[in-house]
Amino acid sequence: MKQKILFVCLGNICRSPAADGIMQHLVRKAGAEGRIGVDSAGTYAGHTGELPDHRMRAAAARRGYNLTHRARQIREKDFYDFDRIVVMDDYNYESVHRLAPSRELANKIYRMRDFFTTFAERWSHVPDPYYEGAEGFELVLDMLEEGCRNLLKEML
Numbered sequence: 001m002k003q004k005i006l007f008v009c010l011g012n013i014c015r016s017p018a019a020d021g022i023m024q025h026l027v028r029k030a031g032a033e034g035r036i037g038v039d040s041a042g043t044y045a046g047h048t049g050e051l052p053d054h055r056m057r058a059a060a061a062r063r064g065y066n067l068t069h070r071a072r073q074i075r076e077k078d079f080y081d082f083d084r085i086v087v088m089d090d091y092n093y094e095s096v097h098r099l100a101p102s103r104e105l106a107n108k109i110y111r112m113r114d115f116f117t118t119f120a121e122r123w124s125h126v127p128d129p130y131y132e133g134a135e136g137f138e139l140v141l142d143m144l145e146e147g148c149r150n151l152l153k154e155m156l
């Protein structure tokens, strides 16, 4: 059966669509498209329908990721449709946890930092790059590449 991962951040225009694009790239490279499905969503609906932020799209494109996701808000149904819901920070965790239909389904929520190795020492979350400079986007991509690689290893 296909394992499905949903990445979640606040706006679904910076961190989670980048994680989505990176994971899809890694899954394709591993030849695991038939076994692993990937999507992303935001806790906030204000960017619904939008492509990822142009700064994130540019930074991701320089690393070979083409981000084409259209933003959407997470909904209760996602707890039934996905096996793992991976959030970027504690604020996302609280919002997603509140939405969980049951305690059992809330066990599907993970934090991206659970999959950090080298970043684990200094970071307990993936910082929101929205109000940051260009370095913020590069740092987020570095973190997401590490987290996604480790998460995929665990799932294969």
Ligand code: 4NP
Pocket (backbone or CB within 6 Å): 009, 010, 011, 012, 013, 014, 015, 016, 046, 128, 129, 130
């Ligand atoms: P994201 O970044 O959660 O990584 O997509 C943000 C995007 C938009 C906003 C906040 C964070 N916003 O407040 O509009």
